[in-house]
Amino acid sequence: VKAGTGAESRSSDSSVFASAVELGRRMAEGELSPVEVAREHLDRIARLDPALRCYITVTPERALERARAAEKDLRAGRRRGPLHGVPFGLKDLVDTAGVRTTAGSRILADRVPARDAAVAERLEAAGGVLLGKHNLHEFAYGTTNANPHYGQCLNPWSPGHVPGGSSGGSAAALAAGLCALAVGTDTGGSIRIPVAACGVVGLKPTLGRVSRRGVFPLAWSLDHVGPMARTVTDAAALLGLLAGGDPEDPWCAARPTEDFGRDLEAGVEGLRLGTPRRGFGAGLEPDVERAVEEALAVLERLGARRVDVEIGPLEPAYTAFHGILASEAAALHGPWLRTRPEDYGEAVRQALEHGVFVSGADYVNARRTQARVREAVAAAFGRADVLVTPALPRTAPPVGESPSREPAVAWNRLLVPFNLAGVPAIAVPCGRDRRGLPIGLQIAGRAFDESTVLRVARAYERATQWHRLRPPEPGPLGPGGFGA
Amino acid sequence: VSDEPEVDVDRLLSWARAQGLPLARERAAALLPAVSSLLGRLAGLAPELSPGMAPPPEAPSVPVSGASGRAS
Numbered sequence: 001v002k003a004g005t006g007a008e009s010r011s012s013d014s015s016v017f018a019s020a021v022e023l024g025r026r027m028a029e030g031e032l033s034p035v036e037v038a039r040e041h042l043d044r045i046a047r048l049d050p051a052l053r054c055y056i057t058v059t060p061e062r063a064l065e066r067a068r069a070a071e072k073d074l075r076a077g078r079r080r081g082p083l084h085g086v087p088f089g090l091k092d093l094v095d096t097a098g099v100r101t102t103a104g105s106r107i108l109a110d111r112v113p114a115r116d117a118a119v120a121e122r123l124e125a126a127g128g129v130l131l132g133k134h135n136l137h138e139f140a141y142g143t144t145n146a147n148p149h150y151g152q153c154l155n156p157w158s159p160g161h162v163p164g165g166s167s168g169g170s171a172a173a174l175a176a177g178l179c180a181l182a183v184g185t186d187t188g189g190s191i192r193i194p195v196a197a198c199g200v201v202g203l204k205p206t207l208g209r210v211s212r213r214g215v216f217p218l219a220w221s222l223d224h225v226g227p228m229a230r231t232v233t234d235a236a237a238l239l240g241l242l243a244g245g246d247p248e249d250p251w252c253a254a255r256p257t258e259d260f261g262r263d264l265e266a267g268v269e270g271l272r273l274g275t276p277r278r279g280f281g282a283g284l285e286p287d288v289e290r291a292v293e294e295a296l297a298v299l300e301r302l303g304a305r306r307v308d309v310e311i312g313p314l315e316p317a318y319t320a321f322h323g324i325l326a327s328e329a330a331a332l333h334g335p336w337l338r339t340r341p342e343d344y345g346e347a348v349r350q351a352l353e354h355g356v357f358v359s360g361a362d363y364v365n366a367r368r369t370q371a372r373v374r375e376a377v378a379a380a381f382g383r384a385d386v387l388v389t390p391a392l393p394r395t396a397p398p399v400g401e402s403p404s405r406e407p408a409v410a411w412n413r414l415l416v417p418f419n420l421a422g423v424p425a426i427a428v429p430c431g432r433d434r435r436g437l438p439i440g441l442q443i444a445g446r447a448f449d450e451s452t453v454l455r456v457a458r459a460y461e462r463a464t465q466w467h468r469l470r471p472p473e474p475g476p477l478g479p480g481g482f483g484a
Numbered sequence: 485v486s487d488e489p490e491v492d493v494d495r496l497l498s499w500a501r502a503q504g505l506p507l508a509r510e511r512a513a514a515l516l517p518a519v520s521s522l523l524g525r526l527a528g529l530a531p532e533l534s535p536g537m538a539p540p541p542e543a544p545s546v547p548v549s550g551a552s553g554r555a556s
Contacts, residue, residue: 319525326522338504350515356505357496357519362526369529406521 015040016177017470020086020234023180027085028074034085038067038129041087045131045178048474051159053151054173056092058132059099063087066129073127082237084127088181091167092133093140093216094225096120103216104136104166106149106343107336117214118249119183119225119242126241131179135169138348140185140218141329142166143193143403143411148345152399155198156471157437161396164197166190166218170228171198175471181238182228187218188321189415191226192427196391196440199429199469201235201457202228206448207422208253210239211246219328220251221367222321222419231467232428232458236260239450255448263451268459269303271452274384279314280414285394291431291439292390298463299388299456309380309387311417317373318407321416323358323366330355347402370420377421381446386456389414391427391440414442424450428457429466438466491520 015023015037026032042060049055070085090096093103095113097120102108116124123130135153137145145153145168153168155161156176163172167184171194174182184191186204195202203226210225217223227238240261245254273296281289300306330337333352341349380387392411397403403411418425423444430441441460445453461467493512496519500507507515532538 315525316529319522319529322522323526323529334503334505338506341506350518353505353507353511353515354519354522356503357491357499357523358526362523365529366526405518407525 014177016044017230018180019231020180020229021082021237024082024084024086027070028079030075034067034070034074034129035064037085038063038087038131041131041179048176049178051154051474052156052172052176052178053135053153054169054176054178055089055132056102056104056135056150056169057100059130062099063129063131070127070129080125080127081241083123083181083241085129086180087129087131088123088183089131089134089170089173089179090120090182091136091170091184093136093185094120094183095214095216096130096133099130099133101133101216102150103140104138104147104150107340108216109149113214115214118211118246120214122241123183128181134167134173134182137166137168137190138345139216139333140166140187140190141348141351143189144397145169145194146347146399154399155396155437157199158396158435161398161437162197164194164396166194167202167228168194171195171200171202174198174200174228174230177470180230181234183238183242184226184228185215185218186224186226186419187222188325188419189412191224191228192391192415192425192440192442193412195228196427196429197396197438199438199466200228200230201232201426201428201467202226203235203239203426203450203453204418204424205239205243205450206253206424208251209255209424209448209450210242211244211249211252213246213249213252217332219325221324221328224419232426232454232461233261233264235426236264236454236458239454253448258451260451260454263455264458266455267302268299268456271304271386271456272384273299273304273306273456274309274380274387275306276309276311276380276387276389278310278312280389283393283409284390285433287431287433288390288393288395288439292441295430295441295460296388299460302459302463304456307384309384310376311380311387312373312376314413314417315407316369317417317420318410318413320366320369320373321420322405322407323362324370326351326355327358327363327366328355330358373417373420374422377417377423385445385452387444389442389444391415391442395433395435395437395439418444423447424453426453426457428461429469430460430464431466432469491516491523
């Protein structure tokens, strides 16, 4: 499917599909009012979200109050940064002082944190305008966002398909114009799965790049917090705001914040694109395979060179990931599993129970396998500057289908090696399948080299139009729209 | 072939009891296929003993529990 030939609509002049950086600039120059932009987003949420279910909690009063403050500051020349006044949403496992934070669960349905998570604090300090808290797979433990407590979030490109997960509400909200930026988490693909499925952009940074303080965990050794956006430039701007050391998070690296926009437009001339062949090409939907080949050809035409790399077989990596995830999640949820198991949705309860049976020896062997994967990925970066793969082997499954966790067919099998290795990896849109569902391209880089990952992603984005496509605008009763 | 016990419903119930997890027999039976698959794959990982040193020859490579250290 060629960009621009499908049923999609082009963006309008309305602020809801504008780039976040552009919104911030126009607000600073007085061309746009943060209050009007917030209102436009809130109106759209009120109109579309009852069907889409991207939000668990919407915070209109707080949003308008922050937008008014931003407007006042900007008029007085007190700009706090490039995203001052820009509306955003947070995955509902990121603590927000005074705003309930459920982690998508019944167990935490009434929990109102007293303090912001580190990333929420940073966005607040930068003058961002919180619109609300995004729907997610219960406790972030799943890839479909089939949430039994807050509803199945739908894919704006097709209401019969899931948006991916676990940060599904965030990706769907971006795709539908219900926020300009979002913050998600990624333990085994939970940022990259939904952005690939919804045709937007999401970056899992290096482990330790962004503080996890105040973010409800899924698996301590694999969890990453990262930016989600509609463009690479916006993701880079948001990462610049989120990144940085945090003495309160022992996992967070004591590194200064970088300007991730500095090399963004530098192009890919001379860069080596590693394509790991073993396992990464198996079982791809033909449309996905074609789209990723075309994306690689685009990058080659821009001056990059393609090299084959080897990062070992995927199946042991996926098994190690699954063992670590199941075991750490079961350790975390053990007390609730013993005392109130009926408060979990059935699918998540089962997944947690699996972890109870993973022994200490199994866990240790999985961690040792993880170390081998990390070494293999590091060795691949001796031959390549970035690794390029499909994000997902298939496009979004229909609502009601449960993706398998068997390694040969798991939906997230191409993503987890980079969680195990802790290196940065982005997913960007690179095509549509024959049904019009988005296809994602994954670009991974060396530890703490998000700049190169973003630079390659931006070069691809500049040369293509996929990021400009918008889902069909739904009518209230239209058969194809998500308002149906 | 390992001499470790294969996973079955009774073993799942026993492990669950040892950890204080309430688990009915029907529920254990429903969990069995996925748990058995996961444990079998984990037991098959058999990482090397030390860098450059092959895994022990008796490392299990068929679906078994890998139940070292587990209550039974």
